[in-house]
Amino acid sequence: MIITSARVIVTCPGRNFVTLKIETDQGVYGIGDATLNGREKAVVAYLEEHVIPVLIGRDARRIEDIWQYLYRGAYWRRGPVTMRAIAAVDVALWDIKAKALGCPLYDLLGGKSREGVMVYGHANGTDIAHTVDEVGRYIEMGYKAIRAQSGIPGVDKAYGVGRGDMFYEPADAALPTETIWSTSKYLAHTPKLFEALRDKHGFDPHLLHDAHHRLTPLESAQLGKSLEPYRLFWLEDLTPAENQESFRLIRQHTTTPLAVGEIFNTLWDCKDLIQEQLIDYIRTTIVGAGGVTHLRRIADFAAVWQVRTGCHGATDLSPVTMGAALHFDTWVPNFGIQEYMRHTPETDAVFPHAYSFEAGLLFPGEAPGHGVDIDEALAAKYPYDPKQLPVARLEDGTMWNW
Numbered sequence: 135m136i137i138t139s140a141r142v143i144v145t146c147p148g149r150n151f152v153t154l155k156i157e158t159d160q161g162v163y164g165i166g167d168a169t170l171n172g173r174e175k176a177v178v179a180y181l182e183e184h185v186i187p188v189l190i191g192r193d194a195r196r197i198e199d200i201w202q203y204l205y206r207g208a209y210w211r212r213g214p215v216t217m218r219a220i221a222a223v224d225v226a227l228w229d230i231k232a233k234a235l236g237c238p239l240y241d242l243l244g245g246k247s248r249e250g251v252m253v254y255g256h257a258n259g260t261d262i263a264h265t266v267d268e269v270g271r272y273i274e275m276g277y278k279a280i281r282a283q284s285g286i287p288g289v290d291k292a293y294g295v296g297r298g299d300m301f302y303e304p305a306d307a308a309l310p311t312e313t314i315w316s317t318s319k320y321l322a323h324t325p326k327l328f329e330a331l332r333d334k335h336g337f338d339p340h341l342l343h344d345a346h347h348r349l350t351p352l353e354s355a356q357l358g359k360s361l362e363p364y365r366l367f368w369l370e371d372l373t374p375a376e377n378q379e380s381f382r383l384i385r386q387h388t389t390t391p392l393a394v395g396e397i398f399n400t401l402w403d404c405k406d407l408i409q410e411q412l413i414d415y416i417r418t419t420i421v422g423a424g425g426v427t428h429l430r431r432i433a434d435f436a437a438v439w440q441v442r443t444g445c446h447g448a449t450d451l452s453p454v455t456m457g458a459a460l461h462f463d464t465w466v467p468n469f470g471i472q473e474y475m476r477h478t479p480e481t482d483a484v485f486p487h488a489y490s491f492e493a494g495l496l497f498p499g500e501a502p503g504h505g506v507d508i509d510e511a512l513a514a515k516y517p518y519d520p521k522q523l524p525v526a527r528l529e530d531g532t533m534w535n536w
């Protein structure tokens with residue numbers, strides 16, 4: 135089964151998505167997501183200039199060899215651009231293989247380990263009372279797990295609090311929006327949020343929270359300790375994890391479960407975090423970490439250390455990533471949870487998909503492959519719209535982590 139063409143499709147049905155479509159001489163095609171929020175064109179160029187030319191003429195069935203060729207063969211390894219390009223190829227090839235065999239992707243991976251995939255949604259409020267109401271709304275929609283983020287008094291444009299009820303889109307302007315951050319105000323506010331949430335909604339719903347890399351290790355430990363009474367499902371991205379060792383300090387001080395990894399691209403970014411059992415959930419996902427082929431390696435490694443998966447699933451990960459992730463989640467033995475930020479109806483129309491939501495679970499569907507397609511004619515109606523992620527500064531003007 136020979137690859138005869140590969141094309142990059144850029145579309146913006148409310149937000150930008152980069153999709154790779156690979157076609158074969160047997161008429162079977164596959165698609166993969168290559169979206170890198172705010173840096174889309176870098177991946178487009180990488181695919182068009184350096185990847186597609188070496189794909190044409192290869193046997194689409196040789197997924198592993200093509201993965202190794204693109205990873206080792208580049209000499210320049212890893213990084214978000216390279217690994218997204220590899221992910222797009224890899225997912226398209228798994229899609230092709232499963233379609234050619236007439237089976238859903240999860241069957242190819244080893245079959246179902248569960249019937250449905252527990253997901254968490256995003257409840258965001260301008261203040262504590264609003265966030266408590268929003269969490270209630272998600273409970274009513276059937277969610278078993280909910281991420282709660284709230285505006286912070288005195289902090290303009292706090293992370294996670296967006297416009298719109300269901301669709302938080304942080305990449306909001308052609309040049310980065312400047313936001314202001316205060317760790318002391320955040321640390322004073324956040325325990326009050328979770329106290330109010332448990333008072334109102336009890337301990338049944340799983341609650342999650344994302345600190346979005348804003349804290350030092352010691353501040354992270356303080357937050358983790360202060361939230362222990364509210365028994366979070368996880369506390370995410372407390373501190374930048376370039377230095378994996380920094381999680382040792384956090385771990386020594388708190389039993390709040392820790393999640394990290396949405397910006398990681400390979401096993402090497404989380405090897406120490408996993409094997410020292412410094413985290414409980416690894417957040418790497420299909421598009422971020424080289425596709426199904428590499429994510430499977432990360433998950434298998436994590437299983438040895440009882441670390442479970444918690445795939446990133448914000449809206450900048452296209453329905454193609456969501457579809458592939460759901461097949462992966464349906465199979466992976468050490469599954470933890472899947473993030474699910476709904477896409478807009480325009481996005482869902484451009485990417486018809488087999489997955490569906492019911493009672494807090496997502497189901498990948500039974501269509502052959504990963505079950506997600508692209509309507510190219512519709513996609514062409516939504517041209518690329520340059521948007522970048524915000525940046526953050528401390529109150530004195532110092533650049534900080536957004």
Ligand SMILES: O=C(O)C(=O)C[C@H](O)[C@H](O)CO
Binds near residue numbers: 304396447450
């Ligand atoms: O979904 C999350 O946990 C995020 O942190 C979302 C990120 O801010 C988003 O994917 C950035 O593009």
Ligand SMILES: [Mg+2]
Binds near residue numbers: 344346370371396
């Ligand atoms: Mg996050």
